[in-house]
């Protein structure tokens with residue numbers, strides 16, 4: 001893919017965060033990965049969404065070094081690139097970070113989001129994991145890189161394929177997908193199910209049952225399993 005196309009895609013996905021009410025002010029960022037060049041486009045740091053243009057999409061390599069662009073990339077760049085290093089082999093080419101309200105509330109509590117129903121199961125295979133608290137050394141050291149490390153502790157092997165989101169303890173969600181826009185959709189669904197789970201949890205004092213395992217499997221697999229049959233037949 002040419003880098004201009006990647007930057008366009010990432011710009012569009014960043015603007016979609018605003019359209020879908022997932023960010024305010026300068027919060028949040030989307031990045032996209034190009035497998036041909038092994039480069040990442042990511043939003044520049046601290047630029048307001050209403051001023052965002054293609055030139056604010058900074059190209060970095062997988063170590064986070066700026067390859068092209070005059071702006072400083074997002075402060076979360078080291079988290080994004082460290083996740084790409086592990087996840088690209090599973091086809092993950094888009095990552096989103098927001099502080100969307102309900103997902104962030106669960107993150108602030110340090111709680112996994114329980115899977116209560118099929119809306120959740122249609123996109124995420126089970127509870128959305130929350131990372132452990134970071135140590136003082138991790139926070140005072142390479143904080144953004146260590147943020148990725150605590151995320152990766154929750155994702156062994158190809159687990160990132162069935163679980164496209166994580167909550168970083170006391171912070172907020174990181175979400176991914178096959179493309180930047182796919183990751184934005186997953187962020188939007190995450191926020192929707194976070195809100196429903198919050199209501200279910202508070203209405204019952206946390207006593208309600210999670211979805212039956214067999215129903216979780218059925219819903220997830222009919223969309224994403226080996227014999228998926230949801231949607232229109234591929235031409």
Ligand SMILES: [Zn+2]
Pocket residue numbers: 097098099171172
């Ligand atoms: Zn953040």
